[in-house]
Amino acid sequence: MTSPITAQLRKTALNGAHRRLNAKMVNFGGWDMPVEYSGIVAEHLATRTAAGLFDVSHMGEIEIRGPRALDLVQHVTCNDASKLAVGQAHYSGLMSERGTFVDDLLVHKISDAHYLLCVNASNQDQDFDHIRRHNAAGAQIENAGARYSQLAIQGPKALCILQRFTAVPLDSIRYYHFGFGTVDGVDSLIARTGYTGEDGFEIYFAPEHSERLWSALLDAGSGEGMLPCGLGARNTLRLEASMCLYGHEIDETTTPWEAGLGWICKTAKGDFLGRDVLIQQKEKGIDRTLVGFEMLDRLIARDACTVSIGGALVGRVTSGSPAPFLKKNIGMAYVPTGSKAPGTEIMIGIRANQAPARIVPMPFYKRSK
Amino acid sequence: MYPTDYRYTKEHEWIKVAGDAGTIGITDYAQNELGDVVFVEMPATGTKITKGAVFGTVESVKAVSEIYAPVSGEVTETNPALSATPELLNSDPHGAAWLVKIKLADPAEVSGLMDAAAYQAFVSEKGTAA
Numbered sequence: 174m175t176s177p178i179t180a181q182l183r184k185t186a187l188n189g190a191h192r193r194l195n196a197k198m199v200n201f202g203g204w205d206m207p208v209e210y211s212g213i214v215a216e217h218l219a220t221r222t223a224a225g226l227f228d229v230s231h232m233g234e235i236e237i238r239g240p241r242a243l244d245l246v247q248h249v250t251c252n253d254a255s256k257l258a259v260g261q262a263h264y265s266g267l268m269s270e271r272g273t274f275v276d277d278l279l280v281h282k283i284s285d286a287h288y289l290l291c292v293n294a295s296n297q298d299q300d301f302d303h304i305r306r307h308n309a310a311g312a313q314i315e316n317a318g319a320r321y322s323q324l325a326i327q328g329p330k331a332l333c334i335l336q337r338f339t340a341v342p343l344d345s346i347r348y349y350h351f352g353f354g355t356v357d358g359v360d361s362l363i364a365r366t367g368y369t370g371e372d373g374f375e376i377y378f379a380p381e382h383s384e385r386l387w388s389a390l391l392d393a394g395s396g397e398g399m400l401p402c403g404l405g406a407r408n409t410l411r412l413e414a415s416m417c418l419y420g421h422e423i424d425e426t427t428t429p430w431e432a433g434l435g436w437i438c439k440t441a442k443g444d445f446l447g448r449d450v451l452i453q454q455k456e457k458g459i460d461r462t463l464v465g466f467e468m469l470d471r472l473i474a475r476d477a478c479t480v481s482i483g484g485a486l487v488g489r490v491t492s493g494s495p496a497p498f499l500k501k502n503i504g505m506a507y508v509p510t511g512s513k514a515p516g517t518e519i520m521i522g523i524r525a526n527q528a529p530a531r532i533v534p535m536p537f538y539k540r541s542k
Numbered sequence: 543m544y545p546t547d548y549r550y551t552k553e554h555e556w557i558k559v560a561g562d563a564g565t566i567g568i569t570d571y572a573q574n575e576l577g578d579v580v581f582v583e584m585p586a587t588g589t590k591i592t593k594g595a596v597f598g599t600v601e602s603v604k605a606v607s608e609i610y611a612p613v614s615g616e617v618t619e620t621n622p623a624l625s626a627t628p629e630l631l632n633s634d635p636h637g638a639a640w641l642v643k644i645k646l647a648d649p650a651e652v653s654g655l656m657d658a659a660a661y662q663a664f665v666s667e668k669g670t671a672a
Contacts, residue, residue, distance in 0.1 A: 197577070208604070209577055209604075212577055212578050212632075213577055213578055213602075213603040213604060214578040214580075214603060215578075405577070405603065405604050408604075409603060471581060472581075473580070473581055473601055473606075475606060494603065494604075495580045495581075495601075495603050497578075497603065524599065
């Protein structure tokens, strides 16, 4: 039997454009998405040194409206959305009653009565159902993914390339803020956010303009060293920047404290889903903690490899890969909290080998300002 | 594209044979599927390899691929260039980026492998894009 999810792959409005560029396509959470065009290493390095253009239209958008919009956002997410100014965004977690992640997301405050949530592609329908189930506030909730395409333009040259297409003074949009304006004549929400560890923007607009905007940005960026980038480089870039990926570092079994995301978990803001559990866990202390590690020999840790300390199996690698810019093999894993100190030696099970690695501080990569 | 004097496996290895000496590598199709190769792990000289069994590993940024022996034999040489420049596998998979040289246990095993035309047809069926 074929499950309904895999029966028909979902496509972004740029599917044809990716195929014309001879991208390698993969099934990513039910979406037919480009994993690479010219190669993950070239795309990764272009984003670190010049710019990368990513089709991230598979990401989901959920809009919350009405006088009780803030109450609902506050109830289902762990960060304190009451602190957001109009035109500001923050990273947050969509919480279960157990204080674990239903998803991670960006919350954009468009007005006092309008919030835009950007959620993971494969979670958007379950996120929407989850938020609806907990809508005691009676806010309006729209599963709006089909109304938006999203492009991410990331890297040190992203601002100057994008600026050619908009009258909005991009320099005036601060990090994790956004504005509205046209990009090449297309009405857009322009947010200074990203998932690469670089400066850059994520722009949201109506899907029918996708091909034109994609082509215009690619043409303008080609002289600057910008490359179209797939999900392969998106993953290695976010891993170097030590950003969590849902289904890897965080899921319905992990809490913000365990994942090193205490900075988005504001238990003092008032009641929200999972708050009691989270307060208890904080008082009691966590058994396991997410850490970053570097391999000490040439072997490459991969997702789900075992982690051992002193011969005892203590956890699994959540993400592991070569880091193309750092030229090291890195990864993230959960280890017992008592063993989280940087410098601690751990062993990674890779095929028949026990390969040595060392816990290091995160982020692995931090751009120079 | 695929040298006519090589023989090929369904797992995308090639072997070039002269008498009882063979040179083994992976095909252009395989390197293209893998993407940027960053690590190659091959057995030491003297290791016996068995037809159809895994004898080494090639890793790209995104994937790990096991390498299967097209025929049985004993490793006589491994390619020293691949340790420092694994990316050779992307640029010259049928030439400079050979993986190992072996002494064949039974040269007759080669006749069971695909020739270039059969391999070309095999990969064409799979399509060019992953």
